Amino acid sequence: MIGRLNHVGVATPSIEASVALYRDLLGATKAHEPFDLPAQGVRVCFVDLPNSQIELIEPLGDGSPIHGFLAKNPKGGQHHVCFEVEDILAARDALRAKGATILGTGEPRIGAHGTPIIFVHPKDMGGVLVELMETPKQGAH
Numbered sequence: 001m002i003g004r005l006n007h008v009g010v011a012t013p014s015i016e017a018s019v020a021l022y023r024d025l026l027g028a029t030k031a032h033e034p035f036d037l038p039a040q041g042v043r044v045c046f047v048d049l050p051n052s053q054i055e056l057i058e059p060l061g062d063g064s065p066i067h068g069f070l071a072k073n074p075k076g077g078q079h080h081v082c083f084e085v086e087d088i089l090a091a092r093d094a095l096r097a098k099g100a101t102i103l104g105t106g107e108p109r110i111g112a113h114g115t116p117i118i119f120v121h122p123k124d125m126g127g128v129l130v131e132l133m134e135t136p137k138q139g140a141h
Contacts, residue, residue: 001091003084006113006133007046007053011069012076015045015058022047022054036060037112044112055082055112080119080129088116088134100124108134 012018015034022028034045034056041064047054057079059066069079085091088108096102101121111117111133120130 001085001094003086003135005052006082006084006135007055008078009055009057009080009082009129009131010076011066011073011079012056012058013070013074015043015056018056018076019045019047028054034058035112039109040111041065046112080131082117082131082133084135085132086135088118088132091132092118095120095124 010018019028019031023031028047028049030048032046032048034043036043038060041060043058043060045056045058047056057066059070066079070076092102092106092108096106101124103119103121106118108116108118111131113133116134118132120132122129
């Protein structure tokens with residue numbers, strides 16, 4: 001079921017400050033333009049790495065779920081890890097069959113990459129919030 005690591009989500013009070021951190025301290029050379037994801041209450045910016053990405057997530061509006069995280073971690077921090085799966089519904093159903101809790105309604109929603117995603121509750125994943133993201137099957141268009 002599990003595929004490659006797609007990205008690590010990092011909550012931040014400032015995408016601009018975090019981009020500067022990854023650029024100036026670690027030498028990251030490619031940060032995409034930030035964009036708003038109103039349906040999820042976040043502003044997002046991807047920083048490319050040689051083998052993955054960092055997804056910087058900043059609160060968008062007063063109802064953002066990231067506010068709670070930043071209240072506990074004012075400087076930001078690791079929010080989630082995202083793994084690729086070929087079939088999001090099959091992955092969801094297999095996880096549920098094994099007793100894992102899918103957050104929200106359990107129905108996939110469209111994530112920052114424009115593909116279906118779900119989140120698995122940290123209590124079932126050793127304390128780590130896990131995002132699963134559907135990626136096209138090899139050879140599919």
